[in-house]
Amino acid sequence: MDSVIEDIRVRKILDSRGNPTLEVDVITWNGFGRAAAPSGASTGVREVVSFPTGGVDGIIEEVEDIISAELIGMDAEDLQEIDLVLKEIDGTENLSAIGGNTTVAVSMAVAKAAAASYNLPLYRFLGGNMPSALPFPLGNMINGGAHAGKNAPDIQEFLVLPVGADNITEAVFTNVAVHRRIREKIAAKDPLFTGGKGDEGGWAPNLTNQEALEIQATSCAEISDETGVLVKPCLDMAASEFWDADAEKYVYAKEGVKRNTGEQVDYVNDIINTYGMFYVEDPIREGDFSGFSELTQKAGKNALICGDDLFVTNAEILAEGIEKSAGNSIIIKPNQIGTLSDTYATVNLARTNQYVPVVSHRSGETTDETIAHLAVAWSCPIIKTGAVGGERIAKLNELIRIEEEMSNPEMAEIKW
Ligand SMILES: C=C(OP(=O)(O)O)C(=O)O
Ligand SMILES: [Mg+2]
Numbered sequence: 001m002d003s004v005i006e007d008i009r010v011r012k013i014l015d016s017r018g019n020p021t022l023e024v025d026v027i028t029w030n031g032f033g034r035a036a037a038p039s040g041a042s043t044g045v046r047e048v049v050s051f052p053t054g055g056v057d058g059i060i061e062e063v064e065d066i067i068s069a070e071l072i073g074m075d076a077e078d079l080q081e082i083d084l085v086l087k088e089i090d091g092t093e094n095l096s097a098i099g100g101n102t103t104v105a106v107s108m109a110v111a112k113a114a115a116a117s118y119n120l121p122l123y124r125f126l127g128g129n130m131p132s133a134l135p136f137p138l139g140n141m142i143n144g145g146a147h148a149g150k151n152a153p154d155i156q157e158f159l160v161l162p163v164g165a166d167n168i169t170e171a172v173f174t175n176v177a178v179h180r181r182i183r184e185k186i187a188a189k190d191p192l193f194t195g196g197k198g199d200e201g202g203w204a205p206n207l208t209n210q211e212a213l214e215i216q217a218t219s220c221a222e223i224s225d226e227t228g229v230l231v232k233p234c235l236d237m238a239a240s241e242f243w244d245a246d247a248e249k250y251v252y253a254k255e256g257v258k259r260n261t262g263e264q265v266d267y268v269n270d271i272i273n274t275y276g277m278f279y280v281e282d283p284i285r286e287g288d289f290s291g292f293s294e295l296t297q298k299a300g301k302n303a304l305i306c307g308d309d310l311f312v313t314n315a316e317i318l319a320e321g322i323e324k325s326a327g328n329s330i331i332i333k334p335n336q337i338g339t340l341s342d343t344y345a346t347v348n349l350a351r352t353n354q355y356v357p358v359v360s361h362r363s364g365e366t367t368d369e370t371i372a373h374l375a376v377a378w379s380c381p382i383i384k385t386g387a388v389g390g391e392r393i394a395k396l397n398e399l400i401r402i403e404e405e406m407s408n409p410e411m412a413e414i415k416w
Pocket of ligand 2: 238281308309331
């Protein structure tokens with residue numbers, strides 16, 4: 001009774017790039033949940049469709065009525081059933097009728113309303129009896145590729161992971177210390193650097209990939225020494241973005257270098273060994289399971305080889321990856337698959353096969369903090385959600401609050 005849905009509101013709001021997105025309110029007899037959908041710039045081709053043709057404006061008039069007609073009167077606790085109804089309302093394989101961003105915002109708002117109906121925080125409602133592990137924050141330091149201007153590096157994200165942090169506060173402030181140090185080093189190298197940032201709050205400098213790698217590595221080493229908290233360099237290469245399908249080469253425009261798949265595998269393996277990379281996401285283009293598998297064989301003991309565009313949070317595609325030993329980690333973005341139930345199924349499959357699940361933001365975000373709760377509830381040991389910027393710190397600060405609330409908090413164990 002407490003969690004029976006009484007009303008649903010859908011509105012158009014801004015995301016961090018200034019694009020429209022959807023926010024959904026779900027009101028139950030004794031609770032309220034609000035969630036908003038993010039959006040990607042370097043999206044995987046097998047993701048569900050965010051919005052149908054016409055975007056948010058094309059659906060905003062009718063979608064509230066369509067969803068309300070089915071969901072009002074249902075119990076928000078029955079999340080799996082509600083997710084099935086959402087998929088039925090859409091009626092397509094890839095959620096292209098009402099959009100995966102619509103379904104995911106409703107799905108998350110329903111879960112939050114159910115939790116609120118019983119006065120529970122979302123991480124406890126979903127995670128059961130008192131989860132106590134906090135994820136390590138994978139913080140974005142330098143932006144390139146589709147997330148920055150044309151003079152920035154080809155590699156999309158230079159990230160860091162404070163693996164030596166004892167608690168979440170120490171972890172997020174260590175990341176910020178590296179972020180500041182990196183700015184100083186960029187400015188020392190390029191007197192014209194304006195301090196401009198990319199979509200996820202990392203610096204957007206006029207540097208080659210090589211220069212950015214050096215600055216990232218030395219900043220990590222210096223901050224590790226100064227703070228005593230070991231912080232490791234990581235990357236999201238988003239390699240599909242610079243794969244030339246006709247030439248069958250990875251095109252590094254900044255350096256004027258082209259690499260075939262074998263050369264790309266060797267290049268990434270060298271980077272992992274040279275800089276002690278802890279984590280490399282999408283080092284190989286989407287669809288190339290064998291390239292992923294070759295790199296995982298070479299480097300997978302030393303580093304996490306993570307699939308984002310490769311897996312698109314889809315359990316069926318992950319199953320194919322597991323069978324082919326492609327990667328040892330997976331990015332988890334709820335709006336790539338469209339509902340919380342399907343997101344959870346993918347996390348579960350990953351965990352039972354020793355793939356490290358990394359809950360992630362999108363490059364276009366809102367101040368919605370839901371993913372912080374998902375990472376804790378589902379024991380995902382890493383969360384990728386930037387280091388600075390209002391829409392990024394919304395999640396990081398929520399983790400600080402969650403840690404404060406726990407009776408015996410500890411940092412998660414990252415093992416594979
Ligand atoms: C967060 C990412 O970017 P986007 O949201 O643009 O896919 C990513 O590629 O991991
Ligand atoms: Mg990615």
